[in-house]
Amino acid sequence: MDPSRRPPRDSPYANLFDLEPLRKFRIPKPEDEVDYYGSSSQDDSRSTQGGVVANYSNGSKSGMNVSSKKRKRWTEADDAEDDDDDLYNRHVTEEHYRSMLGEHVQKFKSRAKESQGTPTHLMGVPVLKSNGGSYRGRKPGNDHYGRFYDMDTSPNFAADVIPQRRGSCQDCDITPKIAYEPSYLDIGGGVIYKIPPSYDKLVASLNLPSFSDIHVEEFYLKGTLDLRSLAELMASDKRSGVRSRNGMGEPRPQYESLQARVKALSSSNSTPNFSLKVSEAAMDSAIPEGAAGSTARIILSEGGVFQVHYVKVLEKGDTYEIVKRSLPKKLKAKNDPAVIEKAERDKFRKLWINIVRRDIPKYHRIFTTFHRKQSIDAKRFADGCQREVRMKVARSYKIPRTAPIRTRKISRDMLLFWKRYDKQMAEERKKQEKEAQEAFKREQELREAKRQQQSLNFLIKQTELYSHFMQNKTDSNPSEALPIGDENLIDEELPETSTSGPSEVEDHEEAELKEKVLRAAQDAVSKQKQITNAFDTEYMKLRQTSEMEGPSNDISVCGSSNIDLHNPSTMPVTSTVQTPELFKGTLKEYQMKGLQWLVNCYEQGLNGILADEMGLGKTIQAMAFLAHLAEEKNIWGPFLVVAPASVLNNWADEISRFCPDLKTLPYWGGLQERTILRKKINPKRMYRRDAGFHILITSYQLLISDEKYFRRVKWQYMVLDEAQAIKSSTRFVRFPGLS
Numbered sequence: 001m002d003p004s005r006r007p008p009r010d011s012p013y014a015n016l017f018d019l020e021p022l023r024k025f026r027i028p029k030p031e032d033e034v035d036y037y038g039s040s041s042q043d044d045s046r047s048t049q050g051g052v053v054a055n056y057s058n059g060s061k062s063g064m065n066v067s068s069k070k071r072k073r074w075t076e077a078d079d080a081e082d083d084d085d086d087l088y089n090r091h092v093t094e095e096h097y098r099s100m101l102g103e104h105v106q107k108f109k110s111r112a113k114e115s116q117g118t119p120t121h122l123m124g125v126p127v128l129k130s131n132g133g134s135y136r137g138r139k140p141g142n143d144h145y146g147r148f149y150d151m152d153t154s155p156n157f158a159a160d161v162i163p164q165r166r167g168s169c170q171d172c173d174i175t176p177k178i179a180y181e182p183s184y185l186d187i188g189g190g191v192i193y194k195i196p197p198s199y200d201k202l203v204a205s206l207n208l209p210s211f212s213d214i215h216v217e218e219f220y221l222k223g224t225l226d227l228r229s230l231a232e233l234m235a236s237d238k239r240s241g242v243r244s245r246n247g248m249g250e251p252r253p254q255y256e257s258l259q260a261r262v263k264a265l266s267s268s269n270s271t272p273n274f275s276l277k278v279s280e281a282a283m284d285s286a287i288p289e290g291a292a293g294s295t296a297r298i299i300l301s302e303g304g305v306f307q308v309h310y311v312k313v314l315e316k317g318d319t320y321e322i323v324k325r326s327l328p329k330k331l332k333a334k335n336d337p338a339v340i341e342k343a344e345r346d347k348f349r350k351l352w353i354n355i356v357r358r359d360i361p362k363y364h365r366i367f368t369t370f371h372r373k374q375s376i377d378a379k380r381f382a383d384g385c386q387r388e389v390r391m392k393v394a395r396s397y398k399i400p401r402t403a404p405i406r407t408r409k410i411s412r413d414m415l416l417f418w419k420r421y422d423k424q425m426a427e428e429r430k431k432q433e434k435e436a437q438e439a440f441k442r443e444q445e446l447r448e449a450k451r452q453q454q455s456l457n458f459l460i461k462q463t464e465l466y467s468h469f470m471q472n473k474t475d476s477n478p479s480e481a482l483p484i485g486d487e488n489l490i491d492e493e494l495p496e497t498s499t500s501g502p503s504e505v506e507d508h509e510e511a512e513l514k515e516k517v518l519r520a521a522q523d524a525v526s527k528q529k530q531i532t533n534a535f536d537t538e539y540m541k542l543r544q545t546s547e548m549e550g551p552s553n554d555i556s557v558c559g560s561s562n563i564d565l566h567n568p569s570t571m572p573v574t575s576t577v578q579t580p581e582l583f584k585g586t587l588k589e590y591q592m593k594g595l596q597w598l599v600n601c602y603e604q605g606l607n608g609i610l611a612d613e614m615g616l617g618k619t620i621q622a623m624a625f626l627a628h629l630a631e632e633k634n635i636w637g638p639f640l641v642v643a644p645a646s647v648l649n650n651w652a653d654e655i656s657r658f659c660p661d662l663k664t665l666p667y668w669g670g671l672q673e674r675t676i677l678r679k680k681i682n683p684k685r686m687y688r689r690d691a692g693f694h695i696l697i698t699s700y701q702l703l704i705s706d707e708k709y710f711r712r713v714k715w716q717y718m719v720l721d722e723a724q725a726i727k728s729s730t731r732f733v734r735f736p737g738l739s
């Protein structure tokens with residue numbers, strides 16, 4: 001409240017504050033339930049007496065729902081306090097206070113009736129709405145009326161008072177005008193605030209004292225109100241002694257009792273057990289302009305200290321809004337600023353010391369350790385990355401760099417390998433060829449030796465036959481016959497015969513052969529002489545015996561009994577030759593005999609002339625004989641077939657027909673053609689089954705013209721078709737194998 005508006009000290013309403021409840025106030029115990037919102041008797045008393053009441057309990061029902069248990073307890077206690085003497089020793093309960101208040105109201109009503117007969121002096125009694133709105137339907141604690149009733153906490157009281165007021169008004173025929181209307185504020189959620197009208201409005205309607213008439217002692221507004229100060233106050237305030245007719249209660253006994261109690265407290269030096277603080281903030285001038293009701297103060301008990309609860313109410317036209325409701329802040333004990341500053345400085349100094357001594361080294365250590373660990377990890381990670389990158393780079397460089405080297409090395413190794421392989425194969429081939437040539441040479445030598453031996457045997461047999469006939473001739477004509485045993489003569493004759501034609505025998509081989517034949521003939525002659533002598537001796541014995549026995553049939557053929565001229569030695573008795581598999585045909589019987597004869601002649605180293613009727617198959621027999629040589633004797637040529645030019649094609653056709661495995665080289669044609677054909681006559685590719693050719697077919701004319709080329713080849717056998725052509729040239733005699 002603005003101090004300027006305070007009433008003077010001699011205001012008739014200065015004693016509106018009845019301190020009786022305060023004197024009777026009991027410090028609540030911890031187990032007591034305390035209603036902080038206006039259920040205490042002190043608060044009620046103040047609100048009812050002060051008149052400057054704002055509806056501080058708007059929006060809260062808790063203040064109205066005082067525990068019935070507590071009320072009961074306090075009521076019971078108050079029932080026993082009838083005496084004033086005991087009043088100070090007993091607690092003032094809410095019920096007691098309400099009853100006291102009821103008495104005051106009754107007194108006030110009676111005085112009002114007496115004085116004016118009008119209800120305008122009713123204070124705190126609400127005026128009903130003109131429309132007869134039901135206040136019963138409203139919550140008692142939420143409106144002005146309810147507040148009033150609830151302070152009385154007695155429905156009976158309300159039932160008693162209100163009907164009386166209503167009745168009185170009706171009786172007095174005074175229709176109370178609506179001087180004010182409570183405002184309602186719906187904040188939602190089913191909560192509706194009812195804001196009472198401002199005091200200014202109530203002043204007019206309820207005939208209340210105005211603000212200017214209300215004087216509140218400065219003491220009540222400032223300082224601490226305790227029993228001591230209260231006693232002093234009451235002692236100094238003479239008005240407490242003589243109560244005006246508007247005052248309530250009897251001040252003297254109270255004062256005396258209070259003084260007595262203060263004395264008792266002083267004597268016991270006990271500290272006051274409660275204090276009342278009325279903060280100046282309650283009258284804070286900072287309350288917004290237009291605020292109605294200013295501040296409602298509620299004295300609450302908490303821990304033995306009265307606290308003031310502030311409620312600021314703003315007025316907005318006819319509505320009011322609670323903008324703040326809070327408890328006061330506890331005042332801090334004000335110390336000496338220097339001490340506080342020093343304490344603060346010490347505190348900060350300690351903090352800084354702690355920071356410097358403990359925290360900074362600690363966090364420096366932590367930071368250093370962390371940094372070191374981080375550096376190690378980073379270095380390790382970098383090393384790993386570097387190593388990995390190096391490996392990858394080296395790998396990526398290594399592959400393309402070594403690839404050509406490896407390729408060149410591999411190719412070089414391959415070349416060396418194949419070169420070495422070719423060399424080995426060539427050496428192997430050369431070795432095989434050399435071995436084959438040596439084997440062939442040995443075989444040929446053996447064959448030649450065998451043939452020569454057979455040829456010698458043949459000559460010996462011929463010589464034996466000759467000598468046998470000569471001996472028979474000698475026996476029949478001794479003068480013409482050579483003397484038996486005259487070896488010297490024969491030896492002499494033989495050289496003569498042998499030397500009769502030295503001019504014709506020019507070949508050294510022929511001379512050697514003749515020499516061999518001569519020696520063999522001499523041996524054979526000597527042997528034959530012996531045989532002949534034995535034969536003759538036996539023959540003479542048989543002849544003498546037969547002459548003694550009588551004449552008989554003479555064997556006409558003398559000395560030829562053991563010689564079969566029909567079966568010469570060149571022809572074996574039994575055939576040993578089969579048709580060769582290389583010959584794809586069937587030889588007839590006589591053709592088989594011809595083949596057999598040719599084979600025998602070959603084995604005996606003799607040449608033969610196969611002569612027969614025309615068209616009987618001599619050509620076929622010759623081909624079968626060549627196939628026999630290849631198959632049985634492993635002689636794969638080269639064979640030379642010389643024939644008249646007219647039958648050359650026939651020979652080629654017959655060979656390809658009957659002996660397809662024997663390759664032929666038809667050597668005829670012009671000079672250039674023969675030059676090309678001669679390239680095939682390669683001695684290195686002969687004498688084998690896989691040779692370039694086995695049989696060369698040519699004519700007598702080409703044989704003579706290309707004689708030098710044919711002489712380079714060692715022919716294994718020569719077949720001369722139409723042998724009469726040989727007569728045209730004696731040069732064929734010089735061919736080995738030809739006689």
Ligand SMILES: Nc1ncnc2c1ncn2[C@@H]1O[C@H](COP(=O)(O)OP(=O)(O)OP(=O)(O)O)[C@@H](O)[C@H]1O
Pocket residue numbers: 585586587588591613614615616617618619620
């Ligand atoms: N055993 C046989 N199998 C099949 N055909 C044969 C046989 N013998 C002969 N010939 C055929 O008879 C025909 C005459 O044979 P080849 O020419 O060999 O007789 P040649 O005696 O040589 O005759 P030339 O005296 O005229 O030379 C040939 O066409 C031949 O095919």
